[in-house]
Amino acid sequence: MSETKNINPSVAFNETTMVPDNDFEVRSLDAVCINESQLQHPWWHNFKYSIVGLVFGITFVKAEIISWFRMQEMFRMQTFHMYGIIGGAVVLGALSVWLIKKYKVKTVHGEHIEFHDKKFNKGQVIGGTIFGLGWAMTGACPGPIFAQIGTGAFVVFVVLLSAIVGTWVYGYFREQLPH
Amino acid sequence: MIEFLSQPWPWWVAGAIIGLIVPTLLIIGNKHFGISSNLRHVCAACFPANINFFKYEWKKEMWNFFFVGGIVVGAIIATTIFADPNPVKVAPALAAELQNYGITDYSNMVPTQLVSWESLFTLRGFIMLVVGGFLVGFGSRYAGGCTSGHAIMGLSNLQLPSLIATIFFMVGGFIMANLILPYIMLM
Numbered sequence: 603m604s605e606t607k608n609i610n611p612s613v614a615f616n617e618t619t620m621v622p623d624n625d626f627e628v629r630s631l632d633a634v635c636i637n638e639s640q641l642q643h644p645w646w647h648n649f650k651y652s653i654v655g656l657v658f659g660i661t662f663v664k665a666e667i668i669s670w671f672r673m674q675e676m677f678r679m680q681t682f683h684m685y686g687i688i689g690g691a692v693v694l695g696a697l698s699v700w701l702i703k704k705y706k707v708k709t710v711h712g713e714h715i716e717f718h719d720k721k722f723n724k725g726q727v728i729g730g731t732i733f734g735l736g737w738a739m740t741g742a743c744p745g746p747i748f749a750q751i752g753t754g755a756f757v758v759f760v761v762l763l764s765a766i767v768g769t770w771v772y773g774y775f776r777e778q779l780p781h
Numbered sequence: 782m783i784e785f786l787s788q789p790w791p792w793w794v795a796g797a798i799i800g801l802i803v804p805t806l807l808i809i810g811n812k813h814f815g816i817s818s819n820l821r822h823v824c825a826a827c828f829p830a831n832i833n834f835f836k837y838e839w840k841k842e843m844w845n846f847f848f849v850g851g852i853v854v855g856a857i858i859a860t861t862i863f864a865d866p867n868p869v870k871v872a873p874a875l876a877a878e879l880q881n882y883g884i885t886d887y888s889n890m891v892p893t894q895l896v897s898w899e900s901l902f903t904l905r906g907f908i909m910l911v912v913g914g915f916l917v918g919f920g921s922r923y924a925g926g927c928t929s930g931h932a933i934m935g936l937s938n939l940q941l942p943s944l945i946a947t948i949f950f951m952v953g954g955f956i957m958a959n960l961i962l963p964y965i966m967l968m
Contacts, residue, residue: 645843648843648844648846648847649847650809650810651806651809651810651812651844651845651847651848651851652847652848652850652851652854653851654802654805654806654809654848654851655847655848655849655850655851655852655854655855656851656852656854656855656858657798657802657851657855658798658799658802658848658851658852658855659851659852659853659854659855659856659858659859660855660856660858660859660863661790661794661795661798661799661855662852662855662856662859663855663856663859663860663863663890664786664787664789664790664795664859664863664865665789665790665791665792665794665795666789666869666890667795668856668890668891669869669890669891670890670891670892670895670896671869671871671875671887671890671892673954673958674875674879674958675871675872675875676954677951677954677955677957677958677959678874678875678958678959680872680874680875681872682792683792684792686792686793686796687792687795687796687799688796688928688932688933689796690792690793690795690796690797690799690800691795691796691797691799691800691803691933692800692932692933692936692937693796693800694796694797694800694801694803695799695800695803695804695814695933695934695936695937696936696937696938696939697800698800698801698803698804698807698937699803699804699807699937699938699939701804702804702807702808707808709807709808709809709810709811710808710809710810711810713811715807715808715811716811717938719940720925720935720940720941720942720943721942722941722942722945723925723942725923725924725925726924726925726931726942726943726945726946726949727945727946727949728923728924729919729920729921729922729923729924729925729946730920730924730931730945730946730947730948730949730950730952730953731920731949731950731952731953731956732916732919732920732923732924732953733916733917733919733920733921733923733924733927733949733950733953734920734949734950734951734952734953734954734955734956734957735916735920735953735954735956735957735961736912736913736914736915736916736917736918736919736920736953736957737917737928737950737953737954737957738953738954738955738956738957738958738962739908739909739912739913739916739957739962739965740909740910740913740914740917741891742917743816743817743917743921743927743928743929744816744817744819744820744917744918744921744927744928744929745816745849745852745927745928745929747914747917748816748849748852748853748856749852749853749855749856750856750890750891750896751853751856752852752853752854752855752856752857752859752860753856753857753859753860753889753890753891754860755889755890755891755896757896757897757898757900757901757910758891758896758910760901760910760911760914761910761911761913761914761917762914763914764910764911764912764913764914764915764917764918765820765914765915765917765918765921766820766823766824766918767915767918768820768914768915768916768917768918768919768920768922769817769820769821769823769824769918769919769921769922770824770828770830770832770835770918771915771919772834772918772919772922772923773821773824773832773834773835773922774830774832776834776923777833779923
């Protein structure tokens, strides 16, 4: 049995059209709510993402990106640390994306790497500001929430549950909210 | 080696590693870096409640749960094997301000006088953890992504909407930290 098999393109098409038309933040605009790969792998293939996450988690803690104190310093312009990290990551990320596009780099499975343009909506302004308010309070964006729990600050699990509730409430009211 | 890795890492090391996660995820599986969508997948998996926004095949996004699982294990490794015994260094101006709010313990990445079970049952702690967490979840989904999806992945792909989102993340953060948080902290 082959390790990977292509799924029927028409099936893949049906899956993408499952998204209702009133979904103005269509899934492709959402950072990861998008799975370009038409390949199917055994479930344990996902552990490769755990290894990337592991490196990310160690970096989060050792560079103090999960530190509530570093966030307060950033929002008070008291240290350069976080600006350097985000700025440096964007420079290297942009260079990588540019190289991938220019040389049409393929995935390790030989697939074409897809990029999607995001569309502007008012959510980026209103939602962005709301997110910023919460970010400065908790000192954690969604990634660091998980890392803070890993450092033994188990009460942050409450922050995580609250963030899940916030996500659900957004989903519930989204059609009434300005976009 | 372990001693070397145990000291706090400088910004350029972290910036380089996070920047390289973008092409790594793209090349190993055509995945776009982003974390807050996990919260949506949890809703879709556990409480979809017939809401259109949560009706999609979340199992296809399973990789993201493995990714955050790795983050948790990475954080455990960093605080055990690579543990740094020294307290977190804090800018003197911030330390002076925090002293007014009774925040004097720098032994953890999160201030234990704020982020603890005892604090959770005070008005200040409840607002900071429960309300703060709610705003993070609600705002990141409303904005269509968080710091990773917009500020790192979106900016790397030169997306104007991501730049707008990133600017307003910072606007919200500046307003909270400088104008609102001082009052919450005195509660």
